[in-house]
Amino acid sequence: MTERPNAADPSDEPAVPAGFTDRRGILKVAGVVVGAGALAACSSPTVPSGTTGGGSGSSGGAAGGIPTSEIPVGGGKVFADTKTVVTQPKAGTFKAFDAVCPHQGCTVGSVEGGQIVCPCHGSHFDDSTGAVVAGPAPTGLTPKTVKVSGSTLTVS
Numbered sequence: 001m002t003e004r005p006n007a008a009d010p011s012d013e014p015a016v017p018a019g020f021t022d023r024r025g026i027l028k029v030a031g032v033v034v035g036a037g038a039l040a041a042c043s044s045p046t047v048p049s050g051t052t053g054g055g056s057g058s059s060g061g062a063a064g065g066i067p068t069s070e071i072p073v074g075g076g077k078v079f080a081d082t083k084t085v086v087t088q089p090k091a092g093t094f095k096a097f098d099a100v101c102p103h104q105g106c107t108v109g110s111v112e113g114g115q116i117v118c119p120c121h122g123s124h125f126d127d128s129t130g131a132v133v134a135g136p137a138p139t140g141l142t143p144k145t146v147k148v149s150g151s152t153l154t155v156s
Contacts, residue, residue: 069151077111085108087116098141114127
């Protein structure tokens, strides 16, 4: 048997924390890492600001005067900056709701086919009442007050 010159002294090796030296310990750590990743995947994604569901955003948002022509009949518009969604279920009838989904706080993303849609987990709300049409949201969207003055509307 030949002796290796400059062999490392065992006391020079880095200390390995207890629990990391056997297969079971390594599997425990791997399980924690996988579990943390799964938990992160279930959290709500960041919804970009801006507007969706028809038209472009206005810096005044839903609280300022909005031209009624910006809200399509049978559709609506999400004002992410003021967390408001305005709909026009039928010509001349305007409704407004808090755009924050009661499930996990995402901003709803669009108004399609008579429903307000949350992109995070698929909740759908009625565009004229804000009531839940499909979950997982436990409750509907909170209504806001719409005032129409000529060809402009305001939301409060």
